[in-house]
Amino acid sequence: MTVAVRGVGVDTVDIGAFAASLAEPGTRFTTAFSPTERRQCRERAEARGAVHDAQPAGVEVSGPRSSSSSSGRSTHLVRHLAARWAAKEAVVKAWSAALYGSAPPISPDLLVWSEIETVCDAWGRPAVRLGGEAARQVAATVGEGVRWHVSLSHDGDAALAFVVLEGPMAG
Incomplete structure (x- = not known):
C-alpha cells in the first residue's frame, strides 16, 4: 500500500474577534472544544502565568467560574483555544482536499466540532485525534490508518494551524 499526502489545510484566527465570539451568549464555541482540549x-495558560480563575465567558474550562473575556488574565487561554479552533478548521480543509470532486460526507451544519480534537503529549507536541462520526467518515472516505500532522502557532493578534493529512492512496 502506498501512503502519500492526501490533503493540506491551513487556517488563521484573529484572536480579538475570537475572544469576542467566546463572550457572546449562546456561542457555538461552548461545545466546540472537548474536555481534554479545554x-x-x-x-498551558496557567503555566504561562495566567491566574487560575481566568477563562472566557461561555467556555467552561474546569467548572463554573466567571471572568471577563477581555481580561488580560484570560489572554493566554484565549490564544490557546484560538489555535485549536484554527486546527479544527485546517483539519476540515485537509480532509476536503483529499475528497476533491466528491460531496462532503458530513454536512457542515451537522459537523460536531468537539469530535476533532487537538491534543498534546507530555512535551506539548500537538496531534489530531478524531472521534465519533468524524472519525467514521474519515475512515470511510480516506481510509483506515490516516495520519494527521499539525503545527500550531500564535503571535500578536493571530493564531494559526497547519495540517497535513497522510493516508493510503487508492489502488
Whole structure:
C-alpha cells in the first residue's frame, strides 16, 4: 500500500474577534472544544502565568467560574483555544482536499466540532485525534490508518494551524 499526502489545510484566527465570539451568549464555541482540549489549554495558560480563575465567558474550562473575556488574565487561554479552533478548521480543509470532486460526507451544519480534537503529549507536541462520526467518515472516505500532522502557532493578534493529512492512496 502506498501512503502519500492526501490533503493540506491551513487556517488563521484573529484572536480579538475570537475572544469576542467566546463572550457572546449562546456561542457555538461552548461545545466546540472537548474536555481534554479545554483542560490542556487551561494548563498551558496557567503555566504561562495566567491566574487560575481566568477563562472566557461561555467556555467552561474546569467548572463554573466567571471572568471577563477581555481580561488580560484570560489572554493566554484565549490564544490557546484560538489555535485549536484554527486546527479544527485546517483539519476540515485537509480532509476536503483529499475528497476533491466528491460531496462532503458530513454536512457542515451537522459537523460536531468537539469530535476533532487537538491534543498534546507530555512535551506539548500537538496531534489530531478524531472521534465519533468524524472519525467514521474519515475512515470511510480516506481510509483506515490516516495520519494527521499539525503545527500550531500564535503571535500578536493571530493564531494559526497547519495540517497535513497522510493516508493510503487508492489502488
